Amino acid sequence: GAVVSQHPSRVICKSGTSVKIECRSLDFQATTMFWYRQFPKKSLMLMATSNEGSKATYEQGVEKDKFLINHASLTLSTLTVTSAHPEDSSFYICSAKQGLRNTGELFFGEGSRLTVL
Amino acid sequence: AQSVAQPEDQVNVAEGNPLTVKCTYSVSGNPYLFWYVQYPNRGLQFLLKYITGDNLVKGSYGFEAEFNKSQTSFHLKKPSALVSDSALYFCAVSVFTGGGNKLTFGTGTQLKVEL
Numbered sequence: 001g002a003v004v005s006q007h008p009s010r011v012i013c014k015s016g017t018s019v020k021i022e023c024r025s026l027d028f029q030a031t032t033m034f035w036y037r038q039f040p041k042k043s044l045m046l047m048a049t050s051n052e053g054s055k056a057t058y059e060q061g062v063e064k065d066k067f068l069i070n071h072a073s074l075t076l077s078t079l080t081v082t083s084a085h086p087e088d089s090s091f092y093i094c095s096a097k098q099g100l101r102n103t104g105e106l107f108f109g110e111g112s113r114l115t116v117l
Numbered sequence: 118a119q120s121v122a123q124p125e126d127q128v129n130v131a132e133g134n135p136l137t138v139k140c141t142y143s144v145s146g147n148p149y150l151f152w153y154v155q156y157p158n159r160g161l162q163f164l165l166k167y168i169t170g171d172n173l174v175k176g177s178y179g180f181e182a183e184f185n186k187s188q189t190s191f192h193l194k195k196p197s198a199l200v201s202d203s204a205l206y207f208c209a210v211s212v213f214t215g216g217g218n219k220l221t222f223g224t225g226t227q228l229k230v231e232l
Binding site: 004006034041042043044046049091093095105106107108109110111113 | 162
């Protein structure tokens with residue numbers, strides 16, 4: 001199957017700093033990528049839909065100025081957590097859709113665990 | 118709005134016994150249904166999907182799921198569980214939106230297979 005790579009897998013930062021997480025589709029082009037946040041023992045919460053070459057679409061309640069998403073190429077989307085605070089600590093997961101079909105499964109990255117001190 | 122319910126937070130089963138992880142959904146229109154598995158501190162891995170056709174879908178690692186339209190269910194099953202199947206399982210649903218696979222996930226079911 002298709003491979004999605006996320007980096008870094010773990011990051012620890014101080015409160016007030018910004019952290020960038022990268023999501024790459026390694027062997028396919030992804031016109032659409034999705035960013036999720038997962039709390040302990042909880043389901044995935046969709047944060048935003050990232051479309052190559054256009055602005056991301058954020059879900060209700062997600063601060064777009066806090067979570068900056070850039071999808072500059074067909075293989076890379078980035079999520080930047082700006083001025084991170086301890087409540088931003090979480091497991092962030094990206095996924096990518098292969099091709100244009102809406103019936104295809106999504107391929108997920110391995111996730112990035114952010115800890116804000 | 119679409120939604121998914123996984124009524125069991127945890128399912129315990131002995132190795133070698135059959136397992137079932139339950140999922141029901143609610144959508145307007147025809148659903149696309151998926152099962153994913155997540156191991157600790159990892160991303161999600163695709164197991165299987167139902168789009169159309171045969172109601173019984175076979176997927177990875179010996180798992181299968183049956184689409185039941187009248188009961189709006191898509192339960193995950195395996196005839197003989199393995200200890201290595203222990204993980205967190207998510208059911209997900211989407212409908213055609215024209216904007217890509219916007220999946221709605223259930224809350225997850227922790228499967229524990231014991232010797």
